[in-house]
Amino acid sequence: MIRKTRLFTPGPTPLLPAAQFAMAAADIHHRTPEFRALYSRVLAQLKDFVGTKNDVIILSSSGTGAMEASVSNLTSPGDRVLVLTAGKFGERWTALAKAFGCSVDVISKPYGQTFDLNEVKEALKLETRAVFMQASETSTGTSHDVEGVAKLLKEVNSEALLIVDAITGLGTTPLDMDAWGVDVLVGGSQKAVMIPPGLSYLAVSERAWERMEGTYNPRYYFDLRKERKNAKNGESAYTPAVALIAALGAALDYIAAQADGDLAAGRAKLVDNAQVIAKMTREACVALGFKLFSTSPSPAATAVLAPEGVDSGVIVKALKTRFGAIITNGQGEMKGQLFRIAHLGFFDFLDTMALLAALEQVAVTDLKLPNVQFGTALIPAQKVFAEAAAK
Amino acid sequence: MIRKTRLFTPGPTPLLPAAQFAMAAADIHHRTPEFRALYSRVLAQLKDFVGTKNDVIILSSSGTGAMEASVSNLTSPGDRVLVLTAGKFGERWTALAKAFGCSVDVISKPYGQTFDLNEVKEALKLETRAVFMQASETSTGTSHDVEGVAKLLKEVNSEALLIVDAITGLGTTPLDMDAWGVDVLVGGSQKAVMIPPGLSYLAVSERAWERMEGTYNPRYYFDLRKERKNAKNGESAYTPAVALIAALGAALDYIAAQADGDLAAGRAKLVDNAQVIAKMTREACVALGFKLFSTSPSPAATAVLAPEGVDSGVIVKALKTRFGAIITNGQGEMKGQLFRIAHLGFFDFLDTMALLAALEQVAVTDLKLPNVQFGTALIPAQKVFAEAAAK
Numbered sequence: 001m002i003r004k005t006r007l008f009t010p011g012p013t014p015l016l017p018a019a020q021f022a023m024a025a026a027d028i029h030h031r032t033p034e035f036r037a038l039y040s041r042v043l044a045q046l047k048d049f050v051g052t053k054n055d056v057i058i059l060s061s062s063g064t065g066a067m068e069a070s071v072s073n074l075t076s077p078g079d080r081v082l083v084l085t086a087g088k089f090g091e092r093w094t095a096l097a098k099a100f101g102c103s104v105d106v107i108s109k110p111y112g113q114t115f116d117l118n119e120v121k122e123a124l125k126l127e128t129r130a131v132f133m134q135a136s137e138t139s140t141g142t143s144h145d146v147e148g149v150a151k152l153l154k155e156v157n158s159e160a161l162l163i164v165d166a167i168t169g170l171g172t173t174p175l176d177m178d179a180w181g182v183d184v185l186v187g188g189s190q191k192a193v194m195i196p197p198g199l200s201y202l203a204v205s206e207r208a209w210e211r212m213e214g215t216y217n218p219r220y221y222f223d224l225r226k227e228r229k230n231a232k233n234g235e236s237a238y239t240p241a242v243a244l245i246a247a248l249g250a251a252l253d254y255i256a257a258q259a260d261g262d263l264a265a266g267r268a269k270l271v272d273n274a275q276v277i278a279k280m281t282r283e284a285c286v287a288l289g290f291k292l293f294s295t296s297p298s299p300a301a302t303a304v305l306a307p308e309g310v311d312s313g314v315i316v317k318a319l320k321t322r323f324g325a326i327i328t329n330g331q332g333e334m335k336g337q338l339f340r341i342a343h344l345g346f347f348d349f350l351d352t353m354a355l356l357a358a359l360e361q362v363a364v365t366d367l368k369l370p371n372v373q374f375g376t377a378l379i380p381a382q383k384v385f386a387e388a389a390a391k
Numbered sequence: 392m393i394r395k396t397r398l399f400t401p402g403p404t405p406l407l408p409a410a411q412f413a414m415a416a417a418d419i420h421h422r423t424p425e426f427r428a429l430y431s432r433v434l435a436q437l438k439d440f441v442g443t444k445n446d447v448i449i450l451s452s453s454g455t456g457a458m459e460a461s462v463s464n465l466t467s468p469g470d471r472v473l474v475l476t477a478g479k480f481g482e483r484w485t486a487l488a489k490a491f492g493c494s495v496d497v498i499s500k501p502y503g504q505t506f507d508l509n510e511v512k513e514a515l516k517l518e519t520r521a522v523f524m525q526a527s528e529t530s531t532g533t534s535h536d537v538e539g540v541a542k543l544l545k546e547v548n549s550e551a552l553l554i555v556d557a558i559t560g561l562g563t564t565p566l567d568m569d570a571w572g573v574d575v576l577v578g579g580s581q582k583a584v585m586i587p588p589g590l591s592y593l594a595v596s597e598r599a600w601e602r603m604e605g606t607y608n609p610r611y612y613f614d615l616r617k618e619r620k621n622a623k624n625g626e627s628a629y630t631p632a633v634a635l636i637a638a639l640g641a642a643l644d645y646i647a648a649q650a651d652g653d654l655a656a657g658r659a660k661l662v663d664n665a666q667v668i669a670k671m672t673r674e675a676c677v678a679l680g681f682k683l684f685s686t687s688p689s690p691a692a693t694a695v696l697a698p699e700g701v702d703s704g705v706i707v708k709a710l711k712t713r714f715g716a717i718i719t720n721g722q723g724e725m726k727g728q729l730f731r732i733a734h735l736g737f738f739d740f741l742d743t744m745a746l747l748a749a750l751e752q753v754a755v756t757d758l759k760l761p762n763v764q765f766g767t768a769l770i771p772a773q774k775v776f777a778e779a780a781a782k
Contacts, residue, residue, distance in 0.1 A: 004742070374766075
C-alpha cells in the first residue's frame, strides 16, 4: 500500500507549503533593495512573533549557532555562569560555556526531570554572570520553568543574565520575554515556524547588548553587534540563507493570518494547537499502557518509554517501515528506551489522529500488548479533542 | 487550531510531491529533442500503466475531452450506439453521442445501481456500432461490470466497439483492456495518477483505429489519428500541457518504483491500496449508521447517504470548516442527499484514519447521532486494515 513519508519529529518538522513555494521562488541577491525590504520585514515580523520589544537577530546556522553566539558574545573567559541541565541540550550549554572558558556551575537533574527552584536559588552566586537553560528540553520532552527562574534571578542576583534556549519552546509554551525579564531567547527555523533547518534567531535585551560592550570572548561569524548594525540597514553581515529567509517570511505571514494579522495572537494559537495535540498524544499513549518519560511533559514533543522488554527502536522502525511515519528514538543513553513524537509547528488534528492510528496498529498487531485493542488509543485522543473544541 | 486543507475528493486528488516538483521545473519547449524524449517516455510508460499493447494518446484537456474524442472519432452521424447510464457521467456519454448526431439507445438505471447484463444483451442490436459505459461512475460511487459487457459484446455483436470511461476506474479496479477486448479506455490526470487536472488519455485498439478510417464526424483538436501520427515522432499535434506531462512522467516513475520498476504491478498495487481504504471507509460509515448509496460500491469513491433529516451539505461543510478536509456533496439531484469520499490515487492509511477521525468527530459532536460514540467508526477501520496487512 501507499506509504507517504511524514515527519513527526521535533525538528525538522513538517514544512508549510506556502514557505516551500517562497523558498523555491527566492531567486534574489542579498545586496539589493529587494532583499533589504524582505529582511527588514522578516526581522520585524519575528519580533512580533517572539512578542518582544527587543531587537531580534537572524543567523544562518542551526540553533546551536545561536546558542554559541549567546555564550561567545555575552561571556568572557573566567566568567562564572550557571547551567541548568537535564538532557542533551542542557549539556550543550555546559559544553559551550566550557569551550569559551567560563567557570561553569551546573545543576544537573536526571533526564526527564525538571529543576527545583530552591536548588537553583542555592546555586545562584552573587558572582554568577549568566544563567543558561532550556524552555523545553527536546531530548527528554520536558518543560522547564523559565518564568520561575527569571523571578528568582530578579530576587537573588539581578545582574545575572538569563539566556534561554527556546528552540522548541517558542510556539509551544507561553513565553513572555519582556515581562519575565529574559535576556536572550534563542529560536530555530525547523521548529514551530515550519521551515527547514538553516536559520536560528535570538531576541536580545538591552542589558544584554550592554553586556557585550565589555565581553571579550572571540567571535566573528556570530558577532551579534555586527549583525545588529547591519540589520538596521536591512542586511546581514555575511551571506544569508536567502531562500530560508523568504520561507520564514511566508511562514510568519501564515501564522499571522491565523489571527487576523496579529502575530502575537497567531503564536498563542500555535501554542494552543501544540498543547491540545500533545495532550491527545499523552492520553493515547498512557491508554496504551506506555509510561511518559517526563515528570514535566513539554507540549513540543512527548517522550514515551517503550514497554518493559521492548526496544523503542522497534516501535520507531515499525512506524517508519509500515506507515512512513517518522518519529525519533531517544538520544544518547536513552536510545532504545524511549521514543519521541513532536507536536510543534505545522501539525493538526488529522495528523495527530493519523499517527495515533498507526501507533495503535503497531501496539495491537506488532507488539501484541496486553489489554490493548483497536480504539484503546484513539478513543481518548478523540475525547481530548472534543473537549478542547467545545471550549 | 491549525487546519491543513486536504483533498478527499474524487478528482482533483492529492498531488504527488515528486510530480509537483517536476511540474515546477518543466521549463522546456515542446518542439525540442528534450520534450520529444520526455513525451515518448511518458507515452510508453502510460501504455504499461494502462496494461495494453494498444497505442495510447495524450490530450491536453479534461477527461471530457477524451470522451468527446471517442465519440467524434469513432462515430458518424446517424450511427446507432448504446449508452449504459446510471449517473452524471453516463448521461455525459448520451449528451456527447447526441451532440455528434448518433442515434442513441440508452439503458438507464437509477443512480447508485448498476446494469443487468440481460438487459444489456436485449438492448444490443446488430446495428449497434458502439457501446459507451463507465468502469466507475464517480457521481454515485458505483462500479460497473466492464468485463461482463465486453464478454456479451463478443457473443452478441462482435462488430460493436466497446468504449469505456475509466477515468476513475483506472488504478482502482482491475481492468484488462486487451484480454477483455475493450476498444477505447479513457483516463484523466487528476485521478489515480496523482497530478492536477489538464490531461486526458486514451488507449485505442487496432480495430478502433480502423473504424476511424471510415467515420466522418467533425473533429480537429481531438483528431486522434493526427495525434497518433505526431506521437510516433515524440510530439503532440498542438501545444501540449508540458508541465503536466513532466508531472505525469514523475508520477508514473513513482508508481513503477512501488513495484521494482514494473508499472503494471505498480498499478495493481494502486488498485489494492484503493480497495483497502475504500473498505475501511465503507465499514466505518456503516458503523456510524450511514447507508451506502451504491449497490455496487466503487473503490474509487464511496458515496454515503446522509442520515434521515440531515442535509449532506452539513457534513461536507463541517469537515471543511472544522477540519480543512474537503469531501464532495452529491452532484445534481443528489446534492444534499449524499456525500462522497475518494480513495483513488495518493491516499494512504494515515490519510484514511485521519479523515475518518474527523468524520467521527462530526458524527458525535455535531450530528449527535444515536448509538454513535468515539471509536464507532475508527475501530472497524482499524480492523479492516489489520486484516488486509496480515495477508
